[in-house]
Amino acid sequence: MHRPIFEQVCVIGLGLIGASFAQAIKDNGLSERLVAVDSHAPSITEAIEHGLLDAGSANLQDVISGSDLIIIAVPVQAVQAVFVDIKQAMDNGQLAADCILTDVCSTKVNIIDAAKAVFGSLPVGLVPAHPIAGAENSGYHARRASLFVNHSVIICELATTSNVAITKLRLLWESVGANVISMDAGHHDRILAHTSHLPHLLAFNLVEQLASHDDNLDIFRYAAGGFRDFTRIAASDPKMWHDIFFANKSAIVSALDEYGVYLQTMRQLIIDKDSTALMGLLGRAQAARRHFGHMLASTPYTDTSAMSASYNITPSNTVSGTIAIPGDKSISHRSIMLGSLATGVTHVTGFLEGEDALATLQAFRDMGVTIEGPDNGNLTIHGVGMNGLKPSKTPLYMGNSGTSMRLLSGILAAQSFDSVLTGDTSLNKRPMERVAAPLRTMGAVIQSTGHSGTAPLSITGRDTAGKPLQGTEYNMPVASAQVKSCLLLAGLWAEGTTTVTQPEISRDHTERMLSAFGYPVIVEGNRISVTGGGTLTGGDIAVPADISSAAFFMVGAAISQNSELTLTQVGINPTRTGVIDILKLMNADISLSNEAHVGGEPVADITIRSSNLVGIEIPEHLVPLAIDEFPVLFVAASCAKGRTVLTGAKELRVKESDRIAVMAEGLQTLGIDCTVTDDGLIIEGKGTATENGDINNSQPVFGGGHIVSHHDHRIAMSFSVASLRAAEQITIEGVETVNTSFPGFAELANQIGMSIQVDTDAE
Template identity: 50%
Template sequence: MTPTINRLLVVGLGLIGGSLAKAARERGLCREVIGSSRNPDTLSKALASGVVDRVIIDIGDVAGDLGEGDVVLVGVPTLTVPDIMHQLQPLLADSVTVTDVASVKGSVVTAVRRAYGKMPAQFVPGHPIAGSEKSGVDAANSGLFDDHRVILTPLQETGKEHLQRVRGLWQGAGAVISEMTVAEHDEVLAATSHLPHILAYTLVDTLAGMRENREIFRYAAGGFRDFTRIAASDPMMWHDIVMANDQALLAVLETFTDHVDQLKYAIQNKDSEYLLGVFTRAREARNHFAKMLENKAYLEPMTQTIDYRVSPGNSVTGSIRVPGDKSISHRSIMLGSLAEGVTTVTGFLEGEDSLATLQAFRDMGVVIEGPQSGRVVIHGVGMTGLKAPACPLYLGNSGTSMRLLAGLLAGQTFDVELTGDESLSQRPMERVAGPLRQMGAVIEAQQGGRPPLRIRGGQALKAIDYCLPMASAQVKSSVLLAGLYANGTTRTTEPAPTRDHTERMLTGFGYPVRREGAVAELDGGGKLYATNIDVPADISSATFFMVAAAIAPGSDVTLTHVGVNPTRIGVINILQMMGADLELTNHREVGGEPVADIRVRYAPLHGIDIPEDQVPLAIDEFPALFVAAACAEGKTRLTGAEELRVKESDRIKAMADGLTCLGIQAIPTPDGIDIQGGTLRAGEVDSLGDHRIAMSFAIASLRAQGNILIRNCNNVATSFPGFVALANTVGLKIVEEIR
């Protein structure tokens, strides 16, 4: 519970102090707002405009009367803070909460320590990230902090109740609260606020001093005006900020001037590749930051939740092409980045998981153009050209990205940390980390082998002969990718066939991989050479429409350009065993991957015991196949599918629970499920944020007796952007509901 505020004394009624005072008064955040300033004119304006309840010139007139529940906000310029703190120290009781709004925290904390001889528990350093071109109490705006961030930098000595009181004050004013250390705050603000301001001041000052260029201001375009707008800020305020944060600012200035020198050198030498790299990385980083700020894409979950309300349908018909294969899209970025030369990828899946992999390699210095309409151009850096990322690589919800990158990064020279969202952070990574450690990798994980993974660079990897305890393409691929950097021959043996996209693509990039039966092996120390990749349509995405046509009377759907890699066609085999009318035509090979068109027409299905040798070939397609089983005559039994319990959700439990809610007898087992075909009724199911669960229950609506409400469908974008629109064009009736 947030402690209440009695009186708020605002010392310094500039834009920030005045705006908070006005917000506190208008929103009833405290009983009384008192304003203090050395300028009588400012006090008169504050009182007349309703910013404060009453005013004082000498803070000594009121400070000694303050006590429990009262807050003092110091809103004076940074270099004036020491004087104010020396005045307040002998006057304030220990129970009074004190905070500030200065944009440099190190100098303020030092001033408070000097004034008190220690760091008092009552002081809470703070900094609102808000402002305006206008300044002074005339510009006070009670809505200035709405949805803006306020950074608090509490110290070890800061009292918990005082911290909570300051948090409550800012939250009441509409702000979003973050916490940092003092040093981190000053470094971040030096780079993101202080440096841009001094660059804007310097640019305007430079152009203004060039007589021949003075007319340039008359013709300045919007970009110049937008950038230099911040040079209209209060000069004295920015003088104080620069003086107070000189060390952090000098450090970031040195880094920036090094980059400017490199840019100047590239221009002089017409280094096209370097210039393209700078501009591409900058543009994509800016877009990346924008998505972060808007809570979009793969860095943060949406603040709103998407549900699907699906009405019963009759049939699905038409010819469609689903998005590109996610597994191949991931690998195209990884191997294209390590290749020598420029790789062009078409058909790239622009879903969140694939984009997370793409961003990770941008963060490691790879120039990647696009994606634009599925086209990506990768300027490879070679096997040893990756650079240490400036921060942990965030992989969203993509287990494929994390497991494959763990192998690839185990052989790099730099340390790296792999992180993910809440769901990915609960998924086991030990089955990848274990064999990599046998190769000499140093990998730290959380309890239970869960992310984040911290990989220490500079390790001399040695080849191993690894027999996989369970069939897993991700584990096999991770070991083989580490083998690229290992001394000797790395060999994997799998208990059952799994998808072989990594082996095929390595060969396509000119890296020899020897395959015989269950064994794949390669020698370390080779090179990858750029190539062009046409990503086929994803059979996992096609599965939803294959099952939809198979269960809905009158359906006839053709899915074009679908990848039919022999290690991925378990869904085709299983549907045919169940009696589906399914035909493959127009067979061809694209970039080493077999491709075909798949036509599915309705035919009655019957239950089967799914052969265990088909399980690895259909591991991602089982949620949709469970819907087919629910619509089939008789019982379908699945065994040997333990891996389904450690996907984005426990897919066995999630599907069993959902089918049961819809009136189907579905009994989960430790390694599978028994499903008795029956009649699907209306109901509500929870996808648990798992994209494949959500889409599977959407197609179940074709045979349901009433509407199905599917909760928590945000993550469908991870594998199938545009699913709802495409599904509705062929006959489904899906409405997105936001809550």
């Protein structure tokens, strides 16, 4: 219950919206008195009998005296007549001149015009408003106090309106659970013409069309769910929509004209049997419906109901079996990018359907590329060629994917059109100047945000910026596959040659895939060069299993008792196998079999057995080759005998979280002695070894406890692995982001012997 905001609220019109608003005000104690005006006497009588109203009448003058808020909830064409009655009450002294006046109509310009016509100048208390809420049933009996909870309410803050009126009405709507946003009246009417008025008009029209058909009885008898869902809104009040269509005539006619163009386009695609273009249109529409919801709420792609999730893990000590790991995220990203820019069709198998890769896929759909799928890891990409991308009509939303944002920056810097790249709250805090600065040396015009150089990124197209990008020689201060790939991709359009020199080897998926698409790449040790002006040719891409995802299970088998686990057809690109090299230095029992090449990438089955791990000083040259795997390697080090020292890993501090600090915090929570350094971590392992060399992985190393993952997928999965050597239950908070790289992780972990319960908090 809230404190009252108003002394007396008068609701004019007890239909669904008016009665629901009245009920919400009553239930939340937001007004000392509540009165109403409605020409339907039974509604007034029932509202008084139900205790909703203190008074009511068909005549406004009977109940309006002393009201400090009037809510007009009548059909839009009747509002001007209501204003006439309100002005008379003001002239008679029944209402103060600064009484707050608001409405709930779905058009706003005509409400403002009506107020000007009646009052001469706009009242200082006038606050036009529109709740975006409704229901199939209408009238007083359909009222629901919760109707506005988590729904948007648009208010138009007029220059003539007092700040007190705006503040009090905003507070009222927020107090009944609504989300209040401000919008110019004209913009409101144009937006609503497309999102509400046009769909209702089409629904009414379709039902009328089918009802007039000769086979109308059979049409309605056998109508499928889609027909019922789409035409449900045609059951709305005809008088109300009649008034709305006339009130917002200009914007609705404009929306209808635009719709007609799109409808004609689809008609022609069907006539021409243009399969590729039709699939592109349908695919973009299907994805867009989901995409914009996630983009506006900054939520994940693969879970539409759970805003937060946690793991509750019961300790287990053995894992075994043979499992397939999801596709490599890095290669999945690049298959979309290069397949879209290629000439011809690219077929992708093994595509990782995780949130990060889906963000890349959506970005290229937004830029006009037809992509069929994903369907069980299968994609068909209809390439548009090197110069075929089209500008997105909205910012390109990268979700949580740093790879998407950094690599796309290189591609977009060379396009003719302007672009904006944005992401979720976490991604928008990560450093982007590391790609923006070297791109500027090539002539790119990129604006990052804030002092720290973060997203959103605004990229000016070459049509505006002028001359094309110029090839460059860039010496990378730190080995980073993302920065290297960004510059090489920009170099595909640059005049001359672009050369990137890296201090250490980093993952080379971009170089390999460019070659697979027929683009010449010169690799001379740590120098990689491309010359602009070439073309890419579509083909088949098989995405191997992701070694970064496999690393969790590799460590899990190594630290547990009586375990043997085989991971099939994992990518063993030599720029990615640092985790294997480090685990072998720690005395892990790892073997490779069935080695082969798939789509230019080496793969193998990896078998891991229980191991007596020992602490080591991790060679710095291996750090870039295992940068994503260090969180779970820290878990392995905790289970090893002796000290493990990591240096040269500053890159870990600017990932989805500061992975050094966050892992140290979690390890200490579970009883591990570790020390954070400027560029690494020192871990005192608690493992033991028997004199005869037998595996001794039965003793717990970790205690139980509550871990905060900081919504970092690799942190969450790493501490899940720690449960294999834990004494008590471990709870990990913020695991919903696991889907960015490893959808189905918990299910697969449980399949091999772990015990993870996923708890979600829907909001």
